[in-house]
Amino acid sequence: MTDVRVAGVGLTRFGSHPDRTGRDLFATAALRAFEDAGVPREDVEELNYGNFMGALAEHQGHQAPLMAEAAGVSCPSTRYEEACASAGVAVREAVRTVRAGDADVALAGGMERMTNLPTDEVTEGLAIAADDLFEVRAGVTFPGAYALMATAYFDAYGGEREDLAHVAAKNHANAVPNEYAQYRKEVSVEEALDAPPVAEPLHLYDACPITDGASALVIVSEEYAAEHDVDAPVAVTGTGQGTDRMSLADRQHLARTPAADDAADAAYADAGVGPGDVDVAEVHDCFTIAEVLALESLGFFDPGEGISAARDGVTTADGDLPVNLSGGLKAKGHPVGATGGSQIAELTRLLRGDHPNSERVADAEVGVAHNAGGTVASAVVHVLEVAK
Amino acid sequence: MSAPASNGAYDEWLDALGDGEGYALVCPEGHGSLPPRRVCPECGSATLSEERLAGTGTVETYSVVHVAGPQFADDTPYVTAVADFGPVRITGVLRGVEPGSDAVAVGDRVAVGVEERATDGAPLVAFRPAGGE
Ligand SMILES: [Zn+2]
Secondary structure (H helix, E strand, O other): OOOEEEEEEEEOOOEOOOOOOHHHHHHHHHHHHHHHHOOOHHHOOEEEEEOOOHHHHOOOOOHHHHHHHHHOOOOOEEEEOEOEOHHHHHHHHHHHHHHOOOOOEEEEEEEEOOOOOOHHHHHHHHHOOOOOOOOHHHOOOHHHHHHHHHHHHHHHHOOOHHHHHHHHHHHHHHHOOOOOOOOOOOOOHHHHHHOOEEEEOEEHHHEOOOOEEEEEEEEEEHHHHHHOOOOOOEEEEEEEEEEOOOOHHHOOOOOOOHHHHHHHHHHHHHHOOOHHHOOEEEOOOOEHHHHHHHHHHOOOOOOOOHHHOOOOOOOOOOOOOOEOOOOHHHHHOOOHHHHHHHHHHHHHHHHHOOOOOHHHHOOOOEEEEEEEEOOOOEEEEEEEEEOO | OOOOOOOOHHHHHHHHHHOOOOEEEEOOOOOEEOOOOOOOOOOOOOOOEEEEOOOEEEEEEEEEEOOOOHHHOOOOOEEEEEEEOOOOEEEEEEOOOOOOOOOOOOOOEEEEEEEEOOOOOOEEEEEEEOOOO
């Protein structure tokens, strides 16, 4: 089995791009990834592309060949759909393909266009990541589902809205220097607490925004990097994925995410590291409570203990374990099908030392990316390490 | 818009719930699930029998939804809840309360039935506070 390196990363600015088609967004991310990698696009042997709601947003199915065209690559191309984890599973497939020796160079990432739809249609579009018969028809929205998890968490373990407001304030502060972030402004705990409710107990600043954007990664084998003199100092050393029952109501526990536990266990075992080795993490904070659940699934905290991590300063930029230095989905934005690739792009930049927040984790060697689909019926975790 | 397509065993289950005869599918191991099912999602057993559900359950979690999609546009704000009925939990909208964060508490007893969505009259799994609170 060969080792896998991230040779290059490319992102569009996350935010509102009213005049840009999905194909243009992905083309931009891919172009930047190739420039960053210094790898010629004709060497790409596989495209693994994530997208969730393109059929609704752009009336466009069958997106993979379209995106291969847009990126200027000529190779087998496949679209992956796993709700908000679409790009995470696409990257995982690229890693597995290169490891298996089926390709030396893969292009992986994703794209989502969302702001061209009215808010109620986006709300409806996101809701279909839940069980249509037993959740959507019963009034469950995407924020509503995480609100159900938040209420269950508070009931089981304690915690309050103010704990979650600290997660929002932390991630907004982290996004300020990030040139790719949608919201580069600080939000105070008080502002978060006073914002209008979306699905109580979650309010406006507990929720990620609606975002357009794309991410792309050039994934190569260690041998390819050595032969072609490609500077690729970050390795993907672990990958893992987990699945849970689709409906929240069918889960064993309403305030835990065992799919992410399974993904993390597999990724750690794959990499030969444990939670105590991790220096920096990008986690799926589509809602503030989701970051709390992620910290617990990744083994940084026991169940019920992650709620105060931001408030206590453990996960802030100057804490022991900085989480979401990119700004997270919360402030950097959440173009659903691009997010998993974006997390790995940000983590790569943080570990390479060329991220505006790299100085916060100057000695970091091990990073973890946690990407979740829906209410974590699916989850994918990757371990990245500075190559020795 | 054309008439909605049938969802088979789900529609039958919803009709039964509306008639006060809701049921769960239960395997020999005692795992509960909701139809349509060919096998138990926990253990894979193909031996599933219908077990009548009690008319009331216990709220395990809830949320007050203020922002919804077009199908619930005229229903907001409303309370969604997940209630435990023994072999299964059911998700629905809690009616008969003022939609606010103190409208209900985890542990409250609720009755389950089928009502109409305010927005378009579509059938909706609905809870009502159970008497004797
Ligand atoms: Zn069973």
